[in-house]
Amino acid sequence: MIPPYLQPVGAGELELNPDSGLSALEGRGLLREPSRGQPALRIPISTAVSTAKKEDIKQSVRKLLNRHNIVFGDYTWTEFDEPFLTRNVHSVSIVDTELKVKDPQPIDLGACTIALHVFQLNEGGPSSETLEEETENITAASHWVLPAAEFHGLWDSLVYDVEVKSHLLDYVMTTLLFSDKNVDSNLIAWNRVVLLHGPPGTGKTSLCKALAQKLTIRLSCRYRYGQLIEINSHSLFSKWFSESGKLVTKMFQKIQDLIDDKDALVFVLIDEVESLTAARNACRAGTEPSDAIRVVNAILTQIDQIKRHCNVVILTTSNITERIDVAFVDRADIRQYIGPPSEAAIFKIYLSCLEELMKCQIIYPRQQLLTLRELEMIGFIENNVSKLSLLLSEISRKSEGLSGRVLRKLPFLAHALYIQAPTVTIEGFLQALSLAVDKQFEERKTLSSCI
Structure with a gap:
């Protein structure tokens, strides 16, 4: 109102x-x-x-x-x-x-x-960073010049309950402030390392990419562009890496070349960092060759070297919190848990999906939906204005437990499975969305019984 x-x-x-x-x-x-x-x-x-x-x-x-x-x-x-x-x-x-x-x-x-x-958005898309190993070229990382067109709008699409996004932004801004003021890092320590951990599908990798894009735009008066390097952790332990430690050093030398350009803000993203831990622990148990632990030690050493530069931020993710190496955890300034979305976050996700479908006239005619805050203000009383929003709230409630990745797919599945028409009313779409949620939980139950 x-x-x-x-x-x-x-x-x-x-x-x-x-x-x-x-x-x-x-x-x-x-x-x-x-x-x-x-x-x-x-x-x-x-x-x-x-x-x-x-x-x-x-x-x-x-x-x-x-x-x-x-x-x-x-x-x-x-x-x-x-x-x-x-x-x-x-x-x-x-x-x-x-x-x-x-x-x-x-x-x-x-x-x-x-x-x-x-x-201005860069339309070029990602390129591959390869490392030469005798007869093979190994793709060790993907490289984007920021701001990238494919990440445009990604930040806004990520919905969290706690102030995750603002805390991450504030962290990097404080990092730059301390560097500008020449704060002695021996007295006040910060490592430029962020660790996001939590179950799969909660948007950790997407949040890292969106954060890099956001900061590149926010700091455009200071840095002409951004560089995002996403390291493929699994490829570091490929059977081809007979001299893995040396190849890791070569990869970080390429990253160092990017950091040396002071017009660039460089983000290094290491996805599924627990894979490093697995190799390190297995080596200690005697089930992996000593070369594996050399890879891990090489990466930790390289991180320690590049974090000295004021124009680099290291972003890491992990799906298995308990398997993260203590040596790596100690290097992270922020260790942020990213869990499944709550009912309130699910409502916001669905609401953004419905707005997009109404804008594209797949849902037609357009109807105004109330936000969860507006529903709270009227005491969740049902009337002609609130009826559809209350139905969406009910669907959000029964969607708890689904990951953000699944929630973003459900509107597509709802249309594909239960509508199959160029246009649909919002009432019809909400009914289809409810059925798609039920089907998602049924499939989960079936898969669990088969394991």
Whole structure:
């Protein structure tokens, strides 16, 4: 429900109701002057291939923002009245408002410290980093130049209950601050290593990639581009690696070449890092050759060497928490558990899926759905406005236990299995989604009984 002192001016936007006056907002404490140290409202600006100067683009975007005093939550402009923006800009976004304000409330752009980040997506896709071993070339890593087109929107698609995303952003920003201020790392230790651990399918690897993309855009005034190197842990223990330790050193020498470019912010992603632990423990037990432990030691040594540089962040993931090597855990500044989504997170995931299908007119006609917060505000009372949202809440409740990876697939499966038509009403789609959830749990039960 929109408060009487605001009025809608477009999708997701509100402005002051002229009949109420500014004092109505001031009296409720919704509009405040930015306090000292207040985080900036960061606005990414995706540009086309253009010769326009960044400062000219920023100036035009400031004029756009000046015409929209009040916004309500995240919002993206993709169409513009000004020809200059139409020619040179793909989108202007207000993002991550939920990281700043827990309860939805109007945001006065005039009272915010605005930080504009102009960027252009790299369409090139990943390349492979290979290592030569006598007669074979081994693919040891994948390499992206950031910001990459394939990661665009990935950050927003990841939904977590706790403040995981904001904590990770704050960690890297603090790392850079301490480096800038020449804080003695012998007195205050930080290693530039992040460890995300938890069950499969919870989005750990995606979060690492999205974080790298996000920080590249946020720090675009400082670094011209980002580099993301995803190391294939399993390939390090391939049968071809007769001299694994030397090959690991070669791989990190390539990474060092990237780090030496001070215009680049470099992210090293080691996925399923527990595979290193397995080899190390097996070697101690006598079931693996000593070459395996040389690989592990080589990697740990290389991590210790590259972490000295201020433009590198090491991101790691693990599916099996208890198998992570203590030597590696000790190197991680942040050890963040990423678990299955809760009912509230599932509701947000489903809601974003439904919005996308309505935008693409697969679900038609479009209908307004309430957020979980709005349902709470009306006490979950069923009426014509809340009926569909309450049904979605019920489906979310029975979806608990499914991973984020599965939840993102369910709308597709619901359509493929139970609809098979170009368009469907939202009522019909929710019914199909409920059936798809039931089928997912039935399949799990069948698989469990076969094991």
